[in-house]
Amino acid sequence: MIITKAPFRVSFVGGGSDMEEFYSSEPGAVLSVTINKYMYISSHKFFDTNKLRVKYARTETVENVDQLQHPIVREVLRQFRIDGALEVSSNGDVPSGTGLASSSAFTVALLCNLYARTGVFATKEKLAAEACDIEINRLHEPIGKQDQYACAYGGLNVLRFLSSGAVSVEPLHIRREIYKTLSDNLLMFYTGEQRNASTILAEQKKNTISPEKRAVLRRMVEFVDDAHSAIYSGDLAEFGRILHENWLLKKTLASRISNSLIDEAYDTAMKNGALGGKLLGAGGGGFLLFYCEPQHQPRLRGALSSMREMRFKLENEGAKLVYAGDEYWQD
Numbered sequence: 549m550i551i552t553k554a555p556f557r558v559s560f561v562g563g564g565s566d567m568e569e570f571y572s573s574e575p576g577a578v579l580s581v582t583i584n585k586y587m588y589i590s591s592h593k594f595f596d597t598n599k600l601r602v603k604y605a606r607t608e609t610v611e612n613v614d615q616l617q618h619p620i621v622r623e624v625l626r627q628f629r630i631d632g633a634l635e636v637s638s639n640g641d642v643p644s645g646t647g648l649a650s651s652s653a654f655t656v657a658l659l660c661n662l663y664a665r666t667g668v669f670a671t672k673e674k675l676a677a678e679a680c681d682i683e684i685n686r687l688h689e690p691i692g693k694q695d696q697y698a699c700a701y702g703g704l705n706v707l708r709f710l711s712s713g714a715v716s717v718e719p720l721h722i723r724r725e726i727y728k729t730l731s732d733n734l735l736m737f738y739t740g741e742q743r744n745a746s747t748i749l750a751e752q753k754k755n756t757i758s759p760e761k762r763a764v765l766r767r768m769v770e771f772v773d774d775a776h777s778a779i780y781s782g783d784l785a786e787f788g789r790i791l792h793e794n795w796l797l798k799k800t801l802a803s804r805i806s807n808s809l810i811d812e813a814y815d816t817a818m819k820n821g822a823l824g825g826k827l828l829g830a831g832g833g834g835f836l837l838f839y840c841e842p843q844h845q846p847r848l849r850g851a852l853s854s855m856r857e858m859r860f861k862l863e864n865e866g867a868k869l870v871y872a873g874d875e876y877w878q879d
Contacts, residue, residue, distance in 0.1 A: 566692030647829020702866025788823030
């Protein structure tokens with residue numbers, strides 16, 4: 549058996565500028581971090597040499613890869629020319645559709661797993677770029693490139709999206725005490741809503757051609773360097789305020805990014821000690837993230853007691869091999 553994992557990510561500012569509709573004409577940028585919640589992929593030889601078995605929310609047992617309903621698994625197995633005698637299983641610490649890049653974490657972890665199985669070393673750049681190709685070019689998902697790079701590389705990074713299609717990954721090297729304070733002061737609450745991001749992202753993607761929306765995205769890109777500077781200098785209160793300003797802009801990019809439940813919870817948090825925050829992912833549901841200093845955290849937790857809090861810490865390892873047994877794909 550081979551087990552790999554890829555972390556889920558939290559995107560702070562700049563989201564949306566990682567779509568080709570924006571970065572093809574002007575540079576995009578996103579500030580993000582990965583957390584100690586993971587997507588795990590395991591694979592091992594299947595007893596029936598003529599069949600494939602894939603286990604996720606459901607179980608598929610098929611005779612050839614083209615019969616698979618799971619689109620990501622189907623495309624990745626096609627890439628590796630695997631058409632039998634393999635079982636693939638996935639387990640995630642967080643449900644899909646909650647704004648933490650579960651599909652990209654899945655894709656990156658699966659690629660990492662099968663490269664390990666075939667005895668090929670794959671760099672984080674290779675994993676990220678191929679995950680982008682699968683999700684964007686082959687499956688035509690209306691998404692950008694930030695999730696695949698965040699999940700592959702791990703850590704606290706500025707991701708820059710160039711008109712050439714290249715992605716620059718710039719790690720933030722900050723003092724240990726700043727890193728710990730940032731980690732300790734981020735709180736996350738589950739709205740109870742899972743959603744398919746595609747509809748919201750498709751609208752946002754379409755809206756990117758609007759001069760008004762492009763101006764909003766341009767300002768959100770500027771926030772990336774502002775937030776970078778605030779974190780680097782240790783002015784995390786300013787970082788929290790930038791999160792707030794970014795969220796106010798993000799809500800204008802598409803009609804269903806927020807709703808009355810999300811707005812009410814966000815306003816409650818801001819009245820009870822949060823300096824800023826945002827809904828993670830495309831919008832419509834998932835997790836609300838807040839920056840809140842320690843003295844106000846009990847009050848904030850009490851105000852949002854109807855929502856489930858997910859405790860987490862920041863991580864910096866990215867996609868990795870967790871376990872490799874004695875079996876190999878080639879006998």
